[in-house]
Amino acid sequence: MASKFKGVDYYRLDDLLTDEQKMVRETVRGWVDERVLPIIAKHYQEGTFPRHLVAEMAELGLFGATLPEEYGCAGLDSIAYGLINQELERGDSAVRSFASVQSALVMYPIFTYGSEAQKRRWLPKMAKGEAVGCFGLTEPDAGSDPGSMTTRAVRDGKDWVLNGAKMWITNGTIADVAVVWARSDGGFLGFLVEKGIPGFSAPEMKGKLSLRASVTSELVFEDARVPDSSRLPGAKGLAAPLSCLNQARYGIAWGGVGAAMACYDEALRYAKERVMFDGPIGRFQLVQDKLVRMLADITQGQLLVWRLGQMKDAGTLRHQQVSLAKMQCVAMAREAARNARDILGANGILDEYGAMRHMHNLESVYTYEGTHDIHKLVVGGDITGFEAFRAPVKPAGG
Amino acid sequence: MNILVCIKHVPDTETRVKITPGGKALDFTDANFVVNPYDEFAVEAGLQLKEKKGTGEVTVLTVGGEDAMKSLRQALAMGADKAVLCSDGAFEGSDAWGVARVLAAAARRLPFDVVFCGKHGVGDDNQQVGSLLAALLGVPAVTVVTGLDFDEAGAVRCKREVEGGTEVVRAALPAVVTCQKGLNEPRYPSLKGIMAAKKKEVATFRAADLGLDPASVGRAAAAFVLREYELPPPRPAGRVLAGEVDQQVRELVRLLREEAKVI
Ligand SMILES: Cc1cc2nc3c(=O)[nH]c(=O)nc-3n(C[C@H](O)[C@H](O)[C@H](O)COP(=O)(O)OP(=O)(O)OC[C@H]3O[C@@H](n4cnc5c(N)ncnc54)[C@H](O)[C@@H]3O)c2cc1C
Numbered sequence: 001m002a003s004k005f006k007g008v009d010y011y012r013l014d015d016l017l018t019d020e021q022k023m024v025r026e027t028v029r030g031w032v033d034e035r036v037l038p039i040i041a042k043h044y045q046e047g048t049f050p051r052h053l054v055a056e057m058a059e060l061g062l063f064g065a066t067l068p069e070e071y072g073c074a075g076l077d078s079i080a081y082g083l084i085n086q087e088l089e090r091g092d093s094a095v096r097s098f099a100s101v102q103s104a105l106v107m108y109p110i111f112t113y114g115s116e117a118q119k120r121r122w123l124p125k126m127a128k129g130e131a132v133g134c135f136g137l138t139e140p141d142a143g144s145d146p147g148s149m150t151t152r153a154v155r156d157g158k159d160w161v162l163n164g165a166k167m168w169i170t171n172g173t174i175a176d177v178a179v180v181w182a183r184s185d186g187g188f189l190g191f192l193v194e195k196g197i198p199g200f201s202a203p204e205m206k207g208k209l210s211l212r213a214s215v216t217s218e219l220v221f222e223d224a225r226v227p228d229s230s231r232l233p234g235a236k237g238l239a240a241p242l243s244c245l246n247q248a249r250y251g252i253a254w255g256g257v258g259a260a261m262a263c264y265d266e267a268l269r270y271a272k273e274r275v276m277f278d279g280p281i282g283r284f285q286l287v288q289d290k291l292v293r294m295l296a297d298i299t300q301g302q303l304l305v306w307r308l309g310q311m312k313d314a315g316t317l318r319h320q321q322v323s324l325a326k327m328q329c330v331a332m333a334r335e336a337a338r339n340a341r342d343i344l345g346a347n348g349i350l351d352e353y354g355a356m357r358h359m360h361n362l363e364s365v366y367t368y369e370g371t372h373d374i375h376k377l378v379v380g381g382d383i384t385g386f387e388a389f390r391a392p393v394k395p396a397g398g
Numbered sequence: 399m400n401i402l403v404c405i406k407h408v409p410d411t412e413t414r415v416k417i418t419p420g421g422k423a424l425d426f427t428d429a430n431f432v433v434n435p436y437d438e439f440a441v442e443a444g445l446q447l448k449e450k451k452g453t454g455e456v457t458v459l460t461v462g463g464e465d466a467m468k469s470l471r472q473a474l475a476m477g478a479d480k481a482v483l484c485s486d487g488a489f490e491g492s493d494a495w496g497v498a499r500v501l502a503a504a505a506r507r508l509p510f511d512v513v514f515c516g517k518h519g520v521g522d523d524n525q526q527v528g529s530l531l532a533a534l535l536g537v538p539a540v541t542v543v544t545g546l547d548f549d550e551a552g553a554v555r556c557k558r559e560v561e562g563g564t565e566v567v568r569a570a571l572p573a574v575v576t577c578q579k580g581l582n583e584p585r586y587p588s589l590k591g592i593m594a595a596k597k598k599e600v601a602t603f604r605a606a607d608l609g610l611d612p613a614s615v616g617r618a619a620a621a622f623v624l625r626e627y628e629l630p631p632p633r634p635a636g637r638v639l640a641g642e643v644d645q646q647v648r649e650l651v652r653l654l655r656e657e658a659k660v661i
Contacts, residue, residue, distance in 0.1 A: 008410075020592050020593065022590050023471065023475060027586045027587055027588075030586060031586055056483060059588065060588050060591065061588045061589030061591075065589055074588075074593055075590075075593055077594065080589075
């Protein structure tokens with residue numbers, strides 16, 4: 001059936017897309033309209049993840065969609081993958097986050113750094129949604145600076161023994177397998193830790209006011225013992241987890257565009273219909289200013305991510321370029337959500353509309369996968385040659 | 399089992415219709431074209447039948463221009479095995495008979511046990527092609543079907559919603575079945591399906607390939623001549639009744655009876 005959302009395409013950017021890319025987008029768009037939007041406010045309010053959607057997303061082939069068919073994946077190009085993220089986040093950042101973690105932060109490292117046995121064991125199952133994954137890098141005291149992590153892996157015969165704690169881990173509690181990063185005597189290592197092994201627990205974090213339809217957890221390791229065969233053999237040093245984040249950020253940039261499109265669409269329709277002072281509020285210059293700014297930002301964002309996708313497939317993409325897009329697209333979405341919320345007046349605070357839900361969600365998106373400011377400093381370092389986020393600490397009072 | 403599914407490439411139902419100056423044609427410049435929604439039920443019926451039998455082939459068939467390829471790809475992405483595009487300048491301007499003649503000529507060149515169509519194509523809403531196709535092929539037609547069941551004896555049992563109840567019709571195969579909303583839930587094409595669709599075979603049949611005399615199809619042969627398009631008159635502004643509530647109610651009832659003549 002034809003989908004309800006008609007898209008936002010002021011510059012006919014659809015002409016830049018292939019038929020397959022459009023078909024992928026229409027599929028996910030229709031699914032989001034039909035399956036996500038009718039139920040998401042309830043899950044958001046109740047703070048629950050709509051778990052029944054996992055099987056449906058798998059059926060569509062959304063997980064690990066760029067990975068090859070031999071592992072049960074769809075083998076899509078990066079723009080099609082981006083469009084999936086755009087549409088999922090148009091629904092809700094929680095749904096996009098789930099898919100991002102599963103695809104970019106778990107399937108990608110297994111594919112890139114895993115042994116053939118690890119790939120065969122996990123990838124087809126994860127593509128089918130029969131196994132859920134999570135990615136444990138951040139710790140209570142190691143956020144923007146993951147190199148300061150304290151979770152340790154110590155070799156003991158054929159095994160490794162893990163001790164420490166991760167925090168803010170999306171999907172943690174519902175994951176069957178956790179990609180866990182830890183320091184060892186030989187540098188940083190990545191492990192595939194299975195749910196339920198002794199010494200490993202993943203309690204859910206409560207009290208979030210953002211991304212409420214997503215599961216966020218702690219991962220706790222108390223002498224958790226894993227065989228060496230569960231270590232990702234190709235992952236050496238922090239470059240490995242950072243490369244995963246780079247994949248995820250690419251999708252997040254597209255997701256930001258999607259969230260902004262949802263907010264703009266809602267605000268525009270509202271502005272045309274809402275009557276105040278004897279006519280639609282869309283006739284006021286101040287309201288038009290907000291709508292046009294949103295549209296201009298979205299159009300720029302769409303071009304940015306499309307070009308990013310081209311470079312990704314051409315293999316010329318630099319991680320600093322991904323930083324710029326993550327920073328820019330999420331910031332503009334955050335702004336769009338606020339303006340949409342404003343245009344909707346009091347109705348804007350109701351869960352019947354998406355604006356405030358997006359606005360709250362985007363606060364997490366603004367912070368995770370590298371905060372807005374960290375990405376700014378990454379780009380700043382790239383263009384000036386001065387790496388500001390490692391500024392030396394001045395002794396207090398000195 | 400060989401299954402044929404006839405689909406039509408139509409403007410999506412939310413298209414705002416514009417008439418070209420002169421009123422002879424519709425302007426589809428900004429329209430988005432999709433698989434006719436009723437044909438999605440037909441594609442789904444074909445796929446489900448193949449899955450149930452465990453063997454066979456689903457071939458989708460359309461009459462249209464090169465742009466109709468988009469709808470064929472959509473059906474292939476849903477899971478159809480092959481597609482056939484019947485495309486020729488001679489087919490342009492065909493009425494329902496013309497389209498049915500082309501489809502019948504194509505169907506005769508393909509093995510089939512059953513043909514699924516949508517109950518009608520949105521846009522023209524003629525509801526004729528399925529029945530005409532069956533007549534041309536000399537096989538039974540069961541139209542506007544909401545339930546399907548294939549028995550071992552090689553027949554199809556179809557449910558049809560009729561005034562106040564359900565009618566069950568049994569037809570020997572091969573047959574043409576036209577599908578109504580409620581028959582099934584059309585699947586979304588999976589991403590793997592979309593990628594696989596790129597590699598599937600799409601054959602193009604011209605009038606000559608189908609052995610069709612160009613004079614028997616297209617505008618020349620159309621029994622149905624479209625004279626002019628006209629938009630419905632703009633809706634007049636609503637009326638607000640004044641006065642006390644019971645006065646308003648009395649006035650409303652009077653207007654409904656005497657002016658609108660609905661009660
Ligand atoms: C809902 C949610 C889900 C998450 N999911 C995951 C997950 O699945 N896996 C995972 O590993 N992590 C996850 N995270 C963690 C996330 O990646 C971190 O929160 C993020 O990296 C920031 O770290 P922090 O919160 O410790 O902030 P901090 O690093 O303490 O930063 C606090 C503030 O200081 C600023 N700042 C820090 N350093 C500098 C500097 N050098 N220069 C200028 N400003 C600086 C930051 O920009 C920020 O404004 C998630 C977070 C959230 C909120």
